[in-house]
Amino acid sequence: MSLHVRIVGTGLLGTSIGLALSRKGFRVSLQDISPTASALARDLGAGSLDVAAAPDLVVVAAPPDVVGQVVADELAAWPSAVVTDVASVKASVLAEVQRAAVEQLHRYVGSHPMAGRERSGAVAAQADLFEGRTWVICPSPSSDDTAIDLVRRVADAAGSVTVLMDAAEHDAAVAAVSHLPQVAASLVAARLREVSDDAVALSGQGVRDVTRIAASDPLMWTQILSANAPALLPVIEHLATDLEAVRAALARVAADPPAEGARGVLAHTIADGQLGHARIPGKHGAPPTAYGTLVVVIPDRPGSLARLFHDVGEAEINLEDIRIEHARGGPVGLAELSVLPAVTERLRDALEAAGWSVHD
Ligand SMILES: NC(=O)c1ccc[n+]([C@@H]2O[C@H](COP(=O)([O-])OP(=O)(O)OC[C@H]3O[C@@H](n4cnc5c(N)ncnc54)[C@H](O)[C@@H]3O)[C@@H](O)[C@H]2O)c1
Numbered sequence: 001m002s003l004h005v006r007i008v009g010t011g012l013l014g015t016s017i018g019l020a021l022s023r024k025g026f027r028v029s030l031q032d033i034s035p036t037a038s039a040l041a042r043d044l045g046a047g048s049l050d051v052a053a054a055p056d057l058v059v060v061a062a063p064p065d066v067v068g069q070v071v072a073d074e075l076a077a078w079p080s081a082v083v084t085d086v087a088s089v090k091a092s093v094l095a096e097v098q099r100a101a102v103e104q105l106h107r108y109v110g111s112h113p114m115a116g117r118e119r120s121g122a123v124a125a126q127a128d129l130f131e132g133r134t135w136v137i138c139p140s141p142s143s144d145d146t147a148i149d150l151v152r153r154v155a156d157a158a159g160s161v162t163v164l165m166d167a168a169e170h171d172a173a174v175a176a177v178s179h180l181p182q183v184a185a186s187l188v189a190a191r192l193r194e195v196s197d198d199a200v201a202l203s204g205q206g207v208r209d210v211t212r213i214a215a216s217d218p219l220m221w222t223q224i225l226s227a228n229a230p231a232l233l234p235v236i237e238h239l240a241t242d243l244e245a246v247r248a249a250l251a252r253v254a255a256d257p258p259a260e261g262a263r264g265v266l267a268h269t270i271a272d273g274q275l276g277h278a279r280i281p282g283k284h285g286a287p288p289t290a291y292g293t294l295v296v297v298i299p300d301r302p303g304s305l306a307r308l309f310h311d312v313g314e315a316e317i318n319l320e321d322i323r324i325e326h327a328r329g330g331p332v333g334l335a336e337l338s339v340l341p342a343v344t345e346r347l348r349d350a351l352e353a354a355g356w357s358v359h360d
């Protein structure tokens, strides 16, 4: 008999997990406080609404401020099931479960897939959301080994790479790699409110890269930032110190005559950023790879992208990444293709031979 996974909270995360597990042959049942949300997840193929049978594993994918209580309720409702949650913060959820269900703690294992989107709800769900992404498993000190193995099995099935961490270590890590980036993106994007329409119209790839996650849900992120405030505070304080140093350096450069030494602060700011950026792992947690990139002009009409993918496939080259930019006011788009450096020139030749206009 296949494993029965019950998903509670069928928004972006819950529905994506349901889609991924259903495709792998798991039996998935769906529950949400909103009947429309669970019915929608069912209609999208994430599982069934048959919630009477006892699950082997419950995955709680509800908003962070209710997760602890929902986990405790699920532990009480299903006395032989393992329960995990996927909330973006772990110590506060563990504390709540310890408070509300301490005798059942051996069946609870916190977790957090490091994959998501800036959009919420089942309509934004993707079956491959977790492919090649890290899924952090945060057992409590009293979690059973069999419970940890079950959560690991489900994360593996969704295509993730699992790592074990305790909740405090996890929260300190995500403060730097997830929560600070969200605050920075939102602050940078918020500055655009005061910029003229003509200035915003100049937006290129730089501002798009830095602000994609500024489109995230304010309510969800208020919960995440509040729940992780103790770990986030020192990271934000460091950023504030660095920002003040940049402000002071700019004031010294702008003075008449410009003060000496201030340009060093600006150069160090960019150079330190290079060092930090170079530490971000590449695909599947591998060391960063410097990909070769080619920019291909694509006519803005149906079928163009499919034809481009077909021609890349014909050249037997694997696309590592793709980014598409629509040229303003023109009937073309630009597709930036990233491939392994060794095959960049071969791809250029193949695409040019197929009639594409290719640029560096
Ligand atoms: N969005 C991301 O990128 C991301 C990534 C990793 C982890 N997470 C975590 O996953 C969880 C869900 O996030 P999401 O982006 O899927 O949110 P979402 O808003 O898309 O979905 C949340 C769902 O939970 C339901 N819900 C609310 N209260 C409930 C309750 N008491 N019982 C049952 N269902 C309830 C809502 O109706 C909604 O359908 C959060 O804890 C979040 O921290 C999010």
Ligand SMILES: O=C(O)C(=O)C[C@]1(C(=O)O)C=C[C@@H](O)C=C1
Residues within 6 Å of the ligand: 087, 088, 113, 114, 115, 116, 117, 118, 119, 177, 178, 179, 213
């Ligand atoms: O890429 C996105 O849009 C995300 O929402 C991703 C992201 C992240 O910071 O990596 C955001 C919060 C989640 O807890 C996990 C993943």
